[in-house]
Structure formats: structure tokens, C-alpha cells
Amino acid sequence: MSENEPIKRVSLVCSKGGLDEVYPSLIMANGARMEGIEASIFFTFFGLNAIVKKTHKNLKVATVGNAALNLAMPMLKMPITMPFPTLIGAIPGVSNFATWLMKNEMEKLDVPPVDEFLEMCDDAGVEIYACKMTVDMFKLTIDDFVPQVKGIMTVGEFYEKSAGAQIIFT
Amino acid sequence: MATREIAGVTVEIDENGYMTDHTAWTKAIAEAFAKEEGIDELTDRHYIVIDFMRKEYEENGTGPSIRKLNKQSGVNTKELYQLFPGGPAKKAALIAGIPKPQGCV
Known part of the structure; x- marks a missing residue:
């Protein structure tokens, strides 16, 4: 080539x-x-x-053992450098929330489900x-x-x- | 700003060859661009897409995504690819006299 x-x-x-x-x-x-x-x-x-x-x-965003989640912090009006503790990620509903958040942002960018x-x-x-x-x-x-x-x-x-x-x- | 001659008139174009002033666009220009892109004849179906793209550009300052075209223009994704083979959003924008769409979807 x-x-x-x-x-x-x-x-x-x-x-x-x-x-x-x-x-x-x-x-x-x-x-x-x-x-x-x-x-x-x-x-x-x-x-x-x-x-x-x-x-x-029903695909989800993993919130346990995902050390790169800090990148999503600005979506919550928090600094991009803030780590997301994996123990908080294990609380029921947190993965659903992160998933909802990403779907919401994607929709704004005209990216379909x-x-x-x-x-x-x-x-x-x-x-x-x-x-x-x-x-x-x-x-x-x-x-x-x-x-x-x-x-x-x-x-x-x-x-x-x-x-x-x-x-x-x- | 670069210019080029098309359909007997001189128009301003950007570095990608897209028209920078969509108000200078005419159907004769559209047909000439279409021929260059290998589309021999612009049908009513093509013009539904072209008119929708121009309207979107005038209202929002950017061409629509394929998803928006599919949902709102009256021409679905499958037909869109048949009408503008080898890159519908890009080709339709060129023929419609608006800048290259910026979105990734």
C-alpha cells in the first residue's frame, strides 16, 4: 500500500x-x-x-475498577483531576447513573442510542x-x-x- | 480566499473545495458539482436533501447529521447512501453549496 x-x-x-x-x-x-x-x-x-x-x-458504564472515570467528572461540574473511588462505584445505582449521564451527553451530540x-x-x-x-x-x-x-x-x-x-x- | 469557476460563474471556495458563500449557490452550480461527483442527474429526491441541508445550515450554521437527515428530511439513511454514493453528508453538502459538515456521526 x-x-x-x-x-x-x-x-x-x-x-x-x-x-x-x-x-x-x-x-x-x-x-x-x-x-x-x-x-x-x-x-x-x-x-x-x-x-x-x-x-x-441496556449496556452500562462500569464504575468499579475504572480508574479513568475522573475524565467524566466535568459532567458533574467537578475537576477533571478528581479520582472516582471504586467503592462509591459499587453502590447500587451508581453505574446506572453514570450510564444515564453518558447517554444524555451522547444524545446532545446527536449520537443515537x-x-x-x-x-x-x-x-x-x-x-x-x-x-x-x-x-x-x-x-x-x-x-x-x-x-x-x-x-x-x-x-x-x-x-x-x-x-x-x-x-x-x- | 480561493475561487473557482463552475457553471459559468466564479465562486469562492475553502481549502476543501466547498463554497464559502451559500447565497451565491444556484441549481446550475449544484448540477455542475453533482456531475463532478459522478451523479449524472439531480432528481427531486436529491433536492429534498439539498434543500433540507441548506435550510439547516441557514438556521444552525452547520449542516445536519445523517441521523437528523434520516429523521427529518423525508429521505432515509438507505436512500441517502443511494442518492449520494461514497459519502452522503460530504457530497450533499458540496452540492448544496454549504461547508463540509463537522460532526462525527
């Missing part, structure tokens, strides 16, 4: 299922399509939460797949997934599909 050649295809791997861990893949895939770049997302391990019908609307975002990506031509090995591990079937999921693939098929693409793991 020559140095300044535009990117033609991207293949994203989404391996984590927190709200803040799923948004980057969706934003990058959709953003690729907006630039005329072909895009697909391969959901694997806990990332599958984002495409399972029973869970995709995950279910609507999956529809938007699909309409834009993003191909969405689930990873066979983790689908088997979590005892899931194709019927458990939102209709935007095009299929269940092995890692080999994923690499085949990704021919000529930049692979981005998140």
Missing part, C-alpha cells in the same frame, strides 16, 4: 460490551461509511452484548457479524441477535472477509 493511498475498507473487532466500549466501534464504522469507506464490525466475547436483543439496550445506531450502521451499509466461538461459548443462536446481524462467522471467515481491509481491534 502506498503512503497516501486512501483507506478503502475497515474491519472493526468489538470485544468488550460496556456502553463506552461499544460506541467507538459504532462511531468508527458509521464514520467510515460517511467517508465512502467499506466497513464491517465483528462482535466477539462480551462485545456480543451490543447485538443480543435482550441486552443491547445503541439500538438505533445499529440500525443506522446497517442502513449505511456496515456489515455486522457475531463471532462463532463466543456465540457457542455463551450458548447463543442467530435468533438471539438483532436483525442487523448478517451472520455468525469463524475467525477464519472474518479474516477472509477482511481481505484488503485495515483491521481495528477495540
